[in-house]
Amino acid sequence: MTGSHNKTLAEKSIKGRTTGQFRCLYCFERVIPPKNATEYTCTKCGYAWRIWWFSPNEPRIRGPVWEKHEKLSREKMAEKGGA
Amino acid sequence: MSMNRKIAYINLTTREIKTENIPEKIRRLYLGGRGLDNYLLYNHVSPNIDPLSSENVAIISAGLLVGTLASASSRTHVAAKSPLTGFIGSANVGGFFGPEMRQAGFDHLVIKGKSEKPVYLYLNNGKIEIRDASNLWGKDSCLTQTMIQKELNDTDVKSLCIGQAGENLVRYACIRTSVKNAAGRTGIGAVWGSKNLKAVAAKGTMNIKIAHAMEALEYNKKIIDQIVSAKVSKTMQKLGTLFIWGATNSTGLVRTRNFQLNQLTNADDVEPESIEEELVGTAGCFGCQIHCRGKYIIKHGKYKGTYDEGPEYTSLGAFASEVGCTSKNTVLVGNHLVNYYGLDTLETGSMISWAMELYEKGILTKKDTNGLDLTWGNDETVIKLIHMIANREGLGDILAEGPIRAADIIGKDSLKYQIHVKGMSNLHSDERPTPALALNVAVSSRGSDHLRGRPAIDLYHLPEKFLKKIYGNPVPYDGPLTSDYRDYEGKPWQVIWQEICYEAVDCLGICKFHTVFLGPNMPAFDEWTKLIYFNTGMEFTAKEIWDVGDRGYTMERLFNIREGLNRSHDNLVDPYFDEPVPLGLPVVRGKFIDRDKFKIMLDQYYELHGWDENGVPKPETLEKLSLNNEPSGLL
């Protein structure tokens, strides 16, 4: 039984791995930023992200571009008595 | 076969040691590791004992596949009745101790009684020695390990130990090994401390026979390729678990300022990518190619030049977002100190941030803190409090008691500000927009916890078809599953599936980063059938492994029920229901947990587990899992 080589779900998935793209955390669209870009605005939803490349070909989201989205955050922080 | 490792019963009061074989029948029911620990706890811990008395039982174990060719088969499990929650105490740790313990001939140690003087155990090729630890008492968790190696004149000796926090009975002291590995949660370090047990050391040169060696080698290679090719693994190889903080903080799912906020904004210095700049490399546990432990040397301040490893998600949460600090040096120093003293970093950060909120609200004043300024973001105070907790000085003595007891001592409205489940603090994440994750922390057997059943991949917005493939195997599931992490539909099943998956992986002794936790395409039940067969020669179907997981998790439930747990304990604190999250992406902002829907989720969760409406396993469920005669006293 266990000796047979029916591929498991996880084993099959190895071929479908993608590089060079990340998923927008807001709309979940897969987007491909230009190489070495440090900021990228999602083409689908318009959310602006800061990008970090953990390898020359693989980007990931570092965080939101705070200035563009987080006026509200600052107001809330101030409300709560913080910096 | 490789499974001829023994169980040893060690009585520290009488100094009696007895070793036995583990019957295959027991193996088939519990595999090993956490599963068998649960069995031993239920059979050897009398109900309603004081966790810090000699009646408690400290258990140490290696999972069934520890040391074998099963990628990251490094995990050691520790258990006892928890001095923090009064329910099950259970924690898991990587490093190198587990494989060494198996090479020394042992799989499970059941430690009873209390030694008159500090002692440590030394396991060596089938023998166990109780040795004097007077000179180790008072030493930190790294020095202790080095001193044991020196005493035994062998740098290959690996130890589990407690630091000063465990000696001082801090109710969330952990068990430590290597530079940073910690069996962190539920305060088992305090149990060891109460027994005057400073450490357990092992060195062994006994073969672990691999049943089908060449097949195991090839299959291990295949599994490793599959794991390291995943993007999540490549990210972890750089950032460790810090990456989770980055991703969830971007969305607004990070617990900040003791649950007042859900995002730490404009804090570039403590973002994972910034901490990565401090890393001088990464280190791995036994056999692991993800090597998620960052190596760093502190650059500034009093601890300049100190080497440590980490920090992980939890230390970043504890010493940055929770306490409102935005300096990475504080995170690095804080992480070092909890390792040094042997404190659970999560609980430490939560207790400090709770005290800070009490200070903000005026419940604690400068008079109570002996002049210490507990304003949010006060780096110096945070570091000072870590010392004070570990050494039980001043306010630290109160905070060392854990959420419920500390609130009892401080009184007033202080309990209202505790973010805990079953008396254990919540992870530094905010689950208000994510019902699946919220249900997980509410029902977790060892108190609020993400490592018992968090369906973390629920955040990935995976297609329903794909979710069905994962969550419909190895037992069929026809109910709903939804891609949206804000939904309540189908989430109870995801939590149960993950609970059983994590239980099984802990029985095997494989790291959770090598199963469906952070990556959806990671090995699980199907792959484990092959790993078990090639390594041990035992044939298990995926469903049988599932049953082992189910049995283990239900056993934890039985233990908790015997200690007085009921439905009211499977709950979240009020802010989850009453205070919408103020920050984050527009899709999460304003979200909170709906009380009625939460109740429905909890009903479904019990139903799917085969438990009644009070959360008690039904007789037919116990019979199905062969648990109807517990405690059965087979070991």
Added chain:
Amino acid sequence: MEKILVIDSEKCTGCRICEQVCSVWHEKVVNTYRSRIKIVKWEMTGEFLPMVCRQCDNAPCVQVCPMEAISKDSDTGLVSVNYDKCIGCLMCISICPFGAMSYDFIDNKVMKCDFCDGKPQCVRFCDAQAIQFKEKSNTNKDAMQTAAEQVRKAATSINK
């Protein structure tokens, strides 16, 4: 074509999978003390160094063996033990400057790296690429390339 195991200690994560797979390949068991490669660790400072036979040109073990049981293959560069000739005097262990010749206490014989029939398992399993199997004439290439890239970068920034 002589090949050798090239070690880059900076890449080593100390996971010891090399020790694990080495013992399985040779002995069909996991026993890290029967591995031909060993990671020497300074654990509390996070330093790891894999130690393994260097297949020396002027190998002291070859010279010291009174039975001429150890020889170096001029083709592959591999230094190997002929167990039919070996009398177990352990002089080779005493003289090896790297401690790379070791003793298998279960089979009672000396043991050393044999390149696993030309496919070293430690190399195959080391995802961090801390151990590589390279032609001797190529061992300096990576270091040269890395240095060259640094010089190039510096030169470019100066010229700007």
